Structure formats: structure tokens, C-alpha cells
Amino acid sequence: MAVYTHLGAEDLARLIAEFDVGSLRSAKGIAEGVSNSNWLIETAGRDGQGARFILTVYEERTEVSDLPFFLGLMDHLSDHACPVPATIHDRQGQAFRTLDGKALALIEFLPGVSVSQPTQGQARAVGAALARVHLAGGDFAMRRANTLGPAGWRELIDGCGAGGLEGIDPALGDLVRRELAEIEAQWPAGLPSGVIHADLFPDNVLMLGDEVTGLIDFYFACTDLFAYDVAVTHAAWCFDATGTRFDAALSAALLAGYEAVRPLSPAEHAALPLLARGAAMRFLASRAYDWLHTPDGALVTRKDPMAFARRLQFYRENPGLFA
Amino acid sequence: MAVYTHLGAEDLARLIAEFDVGSLRSAKGIAEGVSNSNWLIETAGRDGQGARFILTVYEERTEVSDLPFFLGLMDHLSDHACPVPATIHDRQGQAFRTLDGKALALIEFLPGVSVSQPTQGQARAVGAALARVHLAGGDFAMRRANTLGPAGWRELIDGCGAGGLEGIDPALGDLVRRELAEIEAQWPAGLPSGVIHADLFPDNVLMLGDEVTGLIDFYFACTDLFAYDVAVTHAAWCFDATGTRFDAALSAALLAGYEAVRPLSPAEHAALPLLARGAAMRFLASRAYDWLHTPDGALVTRKDPMAFARRLQFYRENPGLFA
Structure with a gap:
């Protein structure tokens, strides 16, 4: 900013x-x-x-x-x-x-504003727009590896140094190490993949009412699992900013909007709980790294890693969420 | 910013x-x-x-x-x-x-961009636009005292504390104290006054080519001497950003543009050398105060007070400049 x-x-x-x-x-x-x-x-x-x-x-x-x-x-x-x-x-x-x-x-330039408190209609529209991107990217010839997949998260976490995570929160190191090992071990293979946005937070969506008028900031876009992009968007849209309050109605609307355009396969459905833990880990890892490496008083506002630690805990404790 | x-x-x-x-x-x-x-x-x-x-x-x-x-x-x-x-x-x-x-x-919203390296045609247009503001303000009924006149400068300089100015530059304290006493003692009375912008830097002027399309940021505007506003605008437009290099051609163009719309009286002409020292002192004082009171790493970029100490020296050493 x-x-x-x-x-x-x-x-x-x-x-x-x-x-x-x-x-x-x-x-x-x-x-x-x-x-x-x-x-x-x-x-x-x-x-x-x-x-x-x-x-x-x-x-x-x-x-x-x-x-x-x-x-x-x-x-x-x-x-x-x-x-x-x-x-x-x-x-x-x-x-x-x-x-x-x-x-x-x-x-x-595209018109529209980024909402702070999405409605169900808006969440549904965002889900549908994401699915359209997944389908439209089908015949895009270029590929780009996801540098912020599981291996990238481990690099960021390692970069936090000994005691770094504990300095943010006493329980954070244990949570991250346990989760990272499980997510890596269970990361799915063979799911449908293609071009994904990989960072579709409300800031990166322009809307007018319930209409999506712009998807912007494609600078994390890459070739990866579609269902992982759904999980990222879910983590980005269905909680309050602190990650404390989950909104089940927004979650249902987002997924319904997506599936109205591109239905998820049974294997994708089954993978969503783990992918959502991965999505939470991805932002937890980059935020924790930035938290520890941003000098005090820098121009950039540091974002609280705990907002995604809470999402990670929530997804871990609610594996039936996407059933 | x-x-x-x-x-x-x-x-x-x-x-x-x-x-x-x-x-x-x-x-x-x-x-x-x-x-x-x-x-x-x-x-x-x-x-x-x-x-x-x-x-x-x-x-x-x-x-x-x-x-x-x-x-x-x-x-x-x-x-x-x-x-x-x-x-x-x-x-x-x-x-x-x-x-x-x-x-x-x-x-x-007004179109136009703020120039960084004004041409003579642009300086002339800005002079003319300033004169038009002075004339158009004639029947504006409200008044506002200039809180950043000579008494305000002394307050800011006092607020720099003992040794504050010397911490910025070893010779700054002597320069400021000597100049401030002289400027206060000789400050003119009885010159034409009215509404002035008081801060007409290039940042606050929108231009398209040689046309002034917008004068903005009136949040220092007040009721004071027109010729002082000319002096402020002169200090703002006729030097490079560091205050090291004076541009005589821009100076001539700015003054000619102003006088084409509102000729300065002989008394205003005679006062300009002192008013220009005052204008340099005004920005030197506020920048020195901000320099010493802005925490390291704050979001606001501190502006170098020495850029106006150099202008002050220049105006002091070139009293025939406006003749």
C-alpha cells in the first residue's frame, strides 16, 4: 500500500x-x-x-x-x-x-469496489467467477509452477528461524510443525489442475452490487489444483479479518456459486478439508515470515499471522465442513 | 502521502x-x-x-x-x-x-498533472493564475489569519529546542536567529492584502501543457499580503528541489505572468526581497520543526529543511533579484 x-x-x-x-x-x-x-x-x-x-x-x-x-x-x-x-x-x-x-x-481500468463485508450474493458471484477463470484458462498455453506450494511453505517456515514462531505465539511452532508434516504427507495428486489465481481475497475482486466487475492482481497466478484455489478463496472470504468467526452461509454460497459453473468431482470434494488446511498454512507461512522480517516502522503494514493460524485450527477441527 | x-x-x-x-x-x-x-x-x-x-x-x-x-x-x-x-x-x-x-x-475532480521541471511557459501561466486568484478573492467575505506568519515561524523555531537546529546543520541556528530578527523588524505594513493560497508549490498545481487546469490544496489559504504569496510561489517554483540552483528565466517568467494580470505596486516590488526571505523562512521553520518531531520510520517522508536554508541564503545574498 x-x-x-x-x-x-x-x-x-x-x-x-x-x-x-x-x-x-x-x-x-x-x-x-x-x-x-x-x-x-x-x-x-x-x-x-x-x-x-x-x-x-x-x-x-x-x-x-x-x-x-x-x-x-x-x-x-x-x-x-x-x-x-x-x-x-x-x-x-x-x-x-x-x-x-x-x-x-x-x-x-475496470469499475467496481472491493467489499469488506461480503453478502451471500456476492460470495456466490465470486465462486462463479473463479470457476469461469478455471474453465477459461483451459486453453492457455503457458505454465508457471506454484512457488508457494507445500515446499514453499516449508522454506518460509524454516526462514522464521529457531523460536521465531514461538515469538509470535507460544503455541504456534507446535501447530505449524505438526500440520505441515500432515499436509505434506497427505497432499493429493491427480486432481484436476490448470491456471489458478491463488490469491483471490476480497481486495482482489471488484464488485458492483452482486456483480463481479473485476478480478485483479494475478501476480501469484500459477498452474496448480483447481480445488486448492477454491480452498484459498474459501479461507479468504468466509471468515472475519481476525479468523475468529466463520460464516457458514458465505461458505455455502461461495461453493454453490463455484459448482453452478464447474461442479467439483468426488475426489476434489474429498480433498477440500486438507486443501483448506493447506490454504491457511500458505498465508500463515508468508505472514509469519514477513512478520519476523519486516523492520519496525516500515512503510508496509504487517498482517497478523494468527488470523490464519485460527483458520488452520478451524479447518482441522471441522473436517466435515465441505461434506 | x-x-x-x-x-x-x-x-x-x-x-x-x-x-x-x-x-x-x-x-x-x-x-x-x-x-x-x-x-x-x-x-x-x-x-x-x-x-x-x-x-x-x-x-x-x-x-x-x-x-x-x-x-x-x-x-x-x-x-x-x-x-x-x-x-x-x-x-x-x-x-x-x-x-x-x-x-x-x-x-x-480536475484534470492535469503536477510538473516536476517547469518550463518558462508553465511558470508564466502559474504566475498569471495566482494573480487571478488574488483578484477573484477580492469580494470573498470571510477572513482567516495566517497562522504561519512571522509569529508562527518563531513559535516553530522555538519548538525546535536548544541545539535542535544545530543538530540539523551546525550553521543553521545562527542563520535562523539572525534572519528571523531582521525579517520581523522589517516586515512591511500597509501592502495590498486579501485571500492568498500561501502554499502554491508545483504539487498543488495541475497543468496540461502550458495551461493551468487546477489549483488545489487550499488548506493553508488565509488573508495576508498578496506580494508575500508571490514570494512563496517564487521560492516554490524557481529553484531545484535541493534549493541549490536558482533559475533566473523561470523567475522572470513567473513574475511577468503575475504582473500581466495584476501589476505589483512600487511598494510591493520594494518589499519582495524581504518577503522572499520570509517565504524561505516559513518553509525552513516548518520543515525543521517536522524534521525534529517526526519519529524515525514514520509513514510521512521528512522534507529537508536545508533546501529552504539555501533559498534563504540566496535571497539574502541577492537583494537586487526583484529589481
């Missing part, structure tokens, strides 16, 4: 001139995205009627070598009628450019 | 419904304004064609009792054909509302 790169008006005007979108009319740095810098850009548009875009400058956390996958996927999904912003290619046809050593992309 | 207040989509939608601007379509927190939180808001508009606004939530540094002056002035100047955003009054006719104990206002 910060703008890390300074771009003066003159830099921005020169940059925008590299795209066929009309001249620059306005540029506001926006407090969105935790690891990249973003501007809301307005131009005259090709027809002079005005047009809006998001300009993203990729900071250290995004690998430039992954950009063809991320941006190509967004274009593919947009072409396949998913509410995903397309990238605006420059006059040379490139999906991204480089400025002062940093990669940047101009991306379609 | 931060968003201090969290407003969820549901809060925002309810808030926007209090104005006759159509339903909320988008809201992005923007990294603009050092002391308030701002969102770029898009609504359906009264005609369904879309409309944009800036929503400002006033944080601690803005006195709510001053808002009728600031917002009334913006409306007055907008009515008088100055490129100043008007406030959008709510359905009850109020210029500002209160939410969770904080005041907020919905403000017209």
Missing part, C-alpha cells in the same frame, strides 16, 4: 506517448497493491472522449521473467469473457516496457 | 449516496496530500455518463473550524472562473459532512 517509485509528470507523459491511448490528462499514485507501485491514469483516449488505465511499476517482489505469464494470462482471460483487465500493448506490440531498470505495464 | 483512514466499500457507498452524484462505481485511495486522506471516486454521475471526484477525509492537522473558510473559498474562486475545484454539497446543502468523528468533503 504505497508508491515506491517516483515518476514525474514529464516521465509519465513520455511513457504514455509510447501507447496509442491519447495524451496524458491525469495521473494519481494509488495506495493499492502491497508489492508494486500503481497509478490511476487518465488519457484523452483514442477517440478524445477520455479513457482510464492502471499503470503498474513492478518492484522487487515480482520477477520480470514471470511477467509474460501474468500479463498473457490476463489477456487470455479477458479475451475469454472473464472480468479480468487486459493489458494495453505499446506501439511496438509489447505487453510491458522497462523504465529506469524497472518493468511496467499499462492495464485496463 | 498516505491514506490514514480506512473506509470500506460499504461505508463509501453509503457516504456517496448522501450526494446527488449517482451511485458509486470505483474508489481508489490516492497517495496525495501530506496531512489528509484522499480517494479518487468514480460515480455513475447525475446523467449516468460517469463523473469523478476527490473525497478528502480531514485528519488531525486540519482544523474543522477552518473548513467553512477553505471550502467556501474554493467555491468562490471556482464561481469566479479560477481553475479551482468546487466542493460538491450534499443533499442537505452542506459543504462537508462528519463520519466517525472526522470531517470529509467531496470535491470536483
Whole structure:
């Protein structure tokens, strides 16, 4: 939630001139995205009627070598009628450019706001939109391994160091070690897989009423199990922010919305309890690592790992949840 | 440069419904304004064609009792054909509302970008726009004392404590004490006065090419000497950011632009060298105070007081500059 790169008006005007979108009319740095810098850009548009875009400058956390996958996927999904912003290619046809050593992309602006307290209708719509992404990604040719799968979680947890987890909460180390071993041992093979978003929190969904108008921030997207993406979205939408209160009605609506578009197989259903523990572990691991490695007073707000430790406990204690 | 207040989509939608601007379509927190939180808001508009606004939530540094002056002035100047955003009054006719104990206002969105390296044509246009504000403010009925005049500077400097200035730079304390005494003793009386912006840095001016499309951030506006406002704008536009390099061509263009609309009187001309030292002192004082009172690692970027100590030295050493 910060703008890390300074771009003066003159830099921005020169940059925008590299795209066929009309001249620059306005540029506001926006407090969105935790690891990249973003501007809301307005131009005259090709027809002079005005047009809006998001300009993203990729900071250290995004690998430039992954950009063809991320941006190509967004274009593919947009072409396949998913509410995903397309990238605006420059006059040379490139999906991204480089400025002062940093990669940047101009991306379609989509209307909508991110809800804080989803309704059942909204959860249902999000489930359906996720299923549409899974289906539409079927003929996307590129692949990207999930760097934040079980092996990645163990790396992050190891990176917390001896006593690190206990410093966050006395019981956290035991919970994580026991769960991580079980999840790794039981991780399913052979379930349907393809392109997944892998980070579909409410912040990454734009809505107008019950309609999903935008799925954004595909910078964790990868090739992995569809049902794991369902589990991530479940963990992201069906609890309050602290992970204390589970909302069974939102859970039912989210799953019903998904299955109305892409029914889960019996094997996927059976795997959901474990996948949900995995999804909780994934955010617990990255949050714990960041918690211990973010300097006090840094510009980035640290997110509480315990919000996902509570979800992990809940999923562990309620294996019948998805039955 | 931060968003201090969290407003969820549901809060925002309810808030926007209090104005006759159509339903909320988008809201992005923007990294603009050092002391308030701002969102770029898009609504359906009264005609369904879309409309944009800036929503400002006033944080601690803005006195709510001053808002009728600031917002009334913006409306007055907008009515008088100055490129100043008007406030959008709510359905009850109020210029500002209160939410969770904080005041907020919905403000017209104006196109344009803030330049980093102004051209002479841009400096000339800014001078002319400032003069138009001074003339248009003539029949604005409200008054507000300048809390950051000479007495305010002394308060800030006293607040730096014994040895505070020397901690910033060994020679700073002597410079400030000597200059402050001279400026106070020679401060002019009887020059033309009225509504002034008092903070017209490039950040607070939106431009498209050589055209000024917006003068924004009136939250230091007050009733004071017009020529002092010219001096502030001169200090803000005619140096590089570090205050090391003075640009005589920008200076000439800015003053010529101003005088093409409102010629300065001989007494104002004669006072400019001292007023410019005062303008440099005003930002030196507030930056030195903030430098010493901003905790390490705070969200706000501290601005270097020495950039204005250098301007102060320059104005002191070049009294013939405005001749």
C-alpha cells in the first residue's frame, strides 16, 4: 500500500506517448497493491472522449521473467469473457516496457469496489467467477509452477528461524510443525489442475452490487489444483479479518456459486478439508515470515499471522465442513 | 502521502449516496496530500455518463473550524472562473459532512498533472493564475489569519529546542536567529492584502501543457499580503528541489505572468526581497520543526529543511533579484 517509485509528470507523459491511448490528462499514485507501485491514469483516449488505465511499476517482489505469464494470462482471460483487465500493448506490440531498470505495464481500468463485508450474493458471484477463470484458462498455453506450494511453505517456515514462531505465539511452532508434516504427507495428486489465481481475497475482486466487475492482481497466478484455489478463496472470504468467526452461509454460497459453473468431482470434494488446511498454512507461512522480517516502522503494514493460524485450527477441527 | 483512514466499500457507498452524484462505481485511495486522506471516486454521475471526484477525509492537522473558510473559498474562486475545484454539497446543502468523528468533503475532480521541471511557459501561466486568484478573492467575505506568519515561524523555531537546529546543520541556528530578527523588524505594513493560497508549490498545481487546469490544496489559504504569496510561489517554483540552483528565466517568467494580470505596486516590488526571505523562512521553520518531531520510520517522508536554508541564503545574498 504505497508508491515506491517516483515518476514525474514529464516521465509519465513520455511513457504514455509510447501507447496509442491519447495524451496524458491525469495521473494519481494509488495506495493499492502491497508489492508494486500503481497509478490511476487518465488519457484523452483514442477517440478524445477520455479513457482510464492502471499503470503498474513492478518492484522487487515480482520477477520480470514471470511477467509474460501474468500479463498473457490476463489477456487470455479477458479475451475469454472473464472480468479480468487486459493489458494495453505499446506501439511496438509489447505487453510491458522497462523504465529506469524497472518493468511496467499499462492495464485496463475496470469499475467496481472491493467489499469488506461480503453478502451471500456476492460470495456466490465470486465462486462463479473463479470457476469461469478455471474453465477459461483451459486453453492457455503457458505454465508457471506454484512457488508457494507445500515446499514453499516449508522454506518460509524454516526462514522464521529457531523460536521465531514461538515469538509470535507460544503455541504456534507446535501447530505449524505438526500440520505441515500432515499436509505434506497427505497432499493429493491427480486432481484436476490448470491456471489458478491463488490469491483471490476480497481486495482482489471488484464488485458492483452482486456483480463481479473485476478480478485483479494475478501476480501469484500459477498452474496448480483447481480445488486448492477454491480452498484459498474459501479461507479468504468466509471468515472475519481476525479468523475468529466463520460464516457458514458465505461458505455455502461461495461453493454453490463455484459448482453452478464447474461442479467439483468426488475426489476434489474429498480433498477440500486438507486443501483448506493447506490454504491457511500458505498465508500463515508468508505472514509469519514477513512478520519476523519486516523492520519496525516500515512503510508496509504487517498482517497478523494468527488470523490464519485460527483458520488452520478451524479447518482441522471441522473436517466435515465441505461434506 | 498516505491514506490514514480506512473506509470500506460499504461505508463509501453509503457516504456517496448522501450526494446527488449517482451511485458509486470505483474508489481508489490516492497517495496525495501530506496531512489528509484522499480517494479518487468514480460515480455513475447525475446523467449516468460517469463523473469523478476527490473525497478528502480531514485528519488531525486540519482544523474543522477552518473548513467553512477553505471550502467556501474554493467555491468562490471556482464561481469566479479560477481553475479551482468546487466542493460538491450534499443533499442537505452542506459543504462537508462528519463520519466517525472526522470531517470529509467531496470535491470536483480536475484534470492535469503536477510538473516536476517547469518550463518558462508553465511558470508564466502559474504566475498569471495566482494573480487571478488574488483578484477573484477580492469580494470573498470571510477572513482567516495566517497562522504561519512571522509569529508562527518563531513559535516553530522555538519548538525546535536548544541545539535542535544545530543538530540539523551546525550553521543553521545562527542563520535562523539572525534572519528571523531582521525579517520581523522589517516586515512591511500597509501592502495590498486579501485571500492568498500561501502554499502554491508545483504539487498543488495541475497543468496540461502550458495551461493551468487546477489549483488545489487550499488548506493553508488565509488573508495576508498578496506580494508575500508571490514570494512563496517564487521560492516554490524557481529553484531545484535541493534549493541549490536558482533559475533566473523561470523567475522572470513567473513574475511577468503575475504582473500581466495584476501589476505589483512600487511598494510591493520594494518589499519582495524581504518577503522572499520570509517565504524561505516559513518553509525552513516548518520543515525543521517536522524534521525534529517526526519519529524515525514514520509513514510521512521528512522534507529537508536545508533546501529552504539555501533559498534563504540566496535571497539574502541577492537583494537586487526583484529589481
